[in-house]
Amino acid sequence: MKRRIGRISIVTLIGRLRTSRWAALFAIGAMLGASALLVKLSLLELRAAHATQDVAASTAQVGTETVQAASKPDEVTGHQTDSDEVVPLKPSAAESSDRHSEELEAMDRLIIRIYLAKEKRIESVPLETYVRGVVAAEMPINFELEALKAQAIAARTYMMRRIVHDDDSGVPIDGADVTDTVQHQVYIPLAELAKKWPAADQKANMKKLDAVIAQTRGKIITYKGDPIEAAFFSTSNGYTENSEDYWSQEIPYLRSVASPWDEAISPKYEETITFKLEDFYSRLGMQGKSSVKSTIRIIEKSEGKRISKIRIGGMTFTGREVREKLGLASSQFTWRMKKGAISITTYGYGHGVGMSQWGANGMAKSGASDDEILAHYYSSVQVEQASKWAAVLASRL
Numbered sequence: 020m021k022r023r024i025g026r027i028s029i030v031t032l033i034g035r036l037r038t039s040r041w042a043a044l045f046a047i048g049a050m051l052g053a054s055a056l057l058v059k060l061s062l063l064e065l066r067a068a069h070a071t072q073d074v075a076a077s078t079a080q081v082g083t084e085t086v087q088a089a090s091k092p093d094e095v096t097g098h099q100t101d102s103d104e105v106v107p108l109k110p111s112a113a114e115s116s117d118r119h120s121e122e123l124e125a126m127d128r129l130i131i132r133i134y135l136a137k138e139k140r141i142e143s144v145p146l147e148t149y150v151r152g153v154v155a156a157e158m159p160i161n162f163e164l165e166a167l168k169a170q171a172i173a174a175r176t177y178m179m180r181r182i183v184h185d186d187d188s189g190v191p192i193d194g195a196d197v198t199d200t201v202q203h204q205v206y207i208p209l210a211e212l213a214k215k216w217p218a219a220d221q222k223a224n225m226k227k228l229d230a231v232i233a234q235t236r237g238k239i240i241t242y243k244g245d246p247i248e249a250a251f252f253s254t255s256n257g258y259t260e261n262s263e264d265y266w267s268q269e270i271p272y273l274r275s276v277a278s279p280w281d282e283a284i285s286p287k288y289e290e291t292i293t294f295k296l297e298d299f300y301s302r303l304g305m306q307g308k309s310s311v312k313s314t315i316r317i318i319e320k321s322e323g324k325r326i327s328k329i330r331i332g333g334m335t336f337t338g339r340e341v342r343e344k345l346g347l348a349s350s351q352f353t354w355r356m357k358k359g360a361i362s363i364t365t366y367g368y369g370h371g372v373g374m375s376q377w378g379a380n381g382m383a384k385s386g387a388s389d390d391e392i393l394a395h396y397y398s399s400v401q402v403e404q405a406s407k408w409a410a411v412l413a414s415r416l
Contacts, residue, residue, distance in 0.1 A: 163383030252369025280381020
């Protein structure tokens with residue numbers, strides 16, 4: 020069937036175009052138009068294909084790290100900054116966890132060699148077993164859990180500092196890292212723990228010790244990335260001491276702080292000891308003064324309220340010298356002379372530097388955590404994992 024436009028059919032029109040001058044031009048235009056249409060259709064199809072692929076990829080990867088990469092690409096792939104510095108890839112959580120587990124295993128394989136002074140032999144045990152023996156020896160088991168945990172972290176720190184600094188000072192024989200005496204840290208071997216407590220308490224006490232070790236595993240105290248000199252003592256006089264007021268070295272994290280808990284709860288807070296004057300002067304190296312009532316005068320006190328300098332019978336001593344020569348509990352003391360004798364009353368027990376153990380227990384009773392206790396007694400420190408020194412530890416395995 021032929022379609023007509025007005026009075027002229029399409030067939031007739033085409034016939035006339037073939038014979039006209041502009042027939043050729045019309046044909047060329049038609050070809051160009053068709054080509055442009057084909058190109059446009061091809062581009063549309065190509066875009067549609069890419070869109071389909073993107074949707075498929077996104078759908079397949081929902082719930083994986085790729086979704087995170089879309090919002091935080093720098094964390095997964097790294098990126099290049101304006102300064103052309105390439106930011107390294109960050110490890111995944113799984114990789115970090117695996118590395119941390121490996122570091123803790125290295126800690127578990129670390130062996131501490133303790134010289135047992137009375138038995139004159141070396142006992143070798145894993146680090147955490149050593150820490151448990153120190154906590155059992157240095158702090159009463161009936162102390163609050165958080166106080167025991169603070170003691171465990173301090174004990175572990177003390178040992179780690181010796182290892183990291185390759186320090187075997189004070190050890191009388193080769194092949195040992197530390198002794199079991201007050202010169203370092205008192206330590207009770209595992210076999211001896213059974214004798215320390217009544218049979219009825221042994222199971223509960225060991226369970227408590229195990230919890231202390233498990234909850235502090237690998238933790239140490241650091242100052243500017245270095246394990247600290249984790250000094251501790253029994254009972255304060257109400258304050259701790261600056262390191263330089265007892266030792267010769269000023270240590271920035273061993274500063275005098277208030278410790279008001281000790282007086283109320285420590286049985287060692289106050290003690291009175293009496294000397295015959297002859298014995299008193301003899302111990303101080305002042306022979307010939309036994310029958311003379313010499314003048315005793317305090318010259319200077321420390322920030323921790325202890326005696327720094329004292330003048331006795333014309334001679335000047337430090338508070339530490341008097342304490343050590345007379346075997347006093349503390350370098351804060353008062354005195355009274357009567358009938359050829361002198362009675363000296365001390366306040367606190369120990370050198371006073373670092374953490375007060377009874378103060379720590381008082382803090383724990385008030386609700387403080389182990390970290391809060393350590394932050395109070397050691398200034399500007401951090402509690403972190405010792406596993407960061409895994410490479411150092413590996414050299415000892």
